[in-house]
Amino acid sequence: MTDTPLIAIPYFTGNGHTRVLAEAVADGAGGGALIDVEQITEADWHTLQQAHAILFASPTYMGSTAAGFDRFLEDAADRWPDLPWRDKIAGGLTVATYASGDKLSTLIRLAVYAAQMGMIWVGQAEIGAPVHPDKPGLNAPGSYLGLMATSSRDKSQMVDAHDLETARHFGARIAAATRRWRED
Template identity: 60%
Template sequence: MICIPYFSGAGHTALLARAIADGAGDARVIDVEAIRPDDWAALDAATAIAFGAPTYMGSTAARFDQFLEEVSGPRWHTGQWRDKLAGGFTVACHPSGDKGFALQRLVTFAAQMGMIWVGQAEIGTPVIEDRPGINQDGSWLGLMATDAQAPDRLLDALDLETARLYGVRLAGATRRWQAGAGA
């Protein structure tokens, strides 16, 4: 199972989480502001966890950082999440928005927990001309999206498609990881 814990200040990150879950198929989306005991149990049982938070002032939102601190206390020293797959996603209002630093925060957390990171692998334009808008931020460390800054939508449809494809990638990596665990 894949769990997708996220914090969403204005709804953008929640949309990305749902798009990743759509691509993954069997995924549990968890709003860290409303986390319940059964969500904690699902996180502990998950094979893969994709962390999501908006980028605020060059890093992940403080409310998401609070969640990471809640995770690490009881799980870091026991290695409870060691060898789980991990991934991450973020969104900001600017095309750069220092989103790379937010992803570095997430990958560092995952490394400290002993997790195995799965980056984003979709290639779009200008490299592959018939894929305009796919991975338009050019991020491979994790998934990045940009606020659409449009009154009728929060995110560009192709950012959501890139998120869905990231979910497909995470699901494939999870299946391979689970198959290898029995070998």
């Protein structure tokens, strides 16, 4: 099975950074359905139901997911008793102002949520510098639970180029894992 899996990326973005990051992930995956959780429709819920993979995307605000994304998670949890997302591939991505910015706690929250929904979590697998000096900037934070990015000081760019490249790699990994999971 070589067809492109349907990857849904529900996201909340305060200032546009998370959307830019989600777009790069979708690009790396060969496409994806970006769903703005502040504008979610019944058609979007249907897309989530049909998706082969769901990547949760929230900025990290004060050490956790943004309240706007939390509302989406709570709405989705209403479906929990039936486990409609059971055995779907899951992953997470986040962006914050600081290089650490306590983004790990956001990814942990998303991974636990996915586990409670019966999903299969896939993390980051890129090793950049300093281990591989020929890959400067790739997975610069050394995050393996999910994708971490730092908002760019250049607001015309939103997210630094090396983080966007890491996002494309993450999207490709999610697509490959989803294809593999669907074949088994």
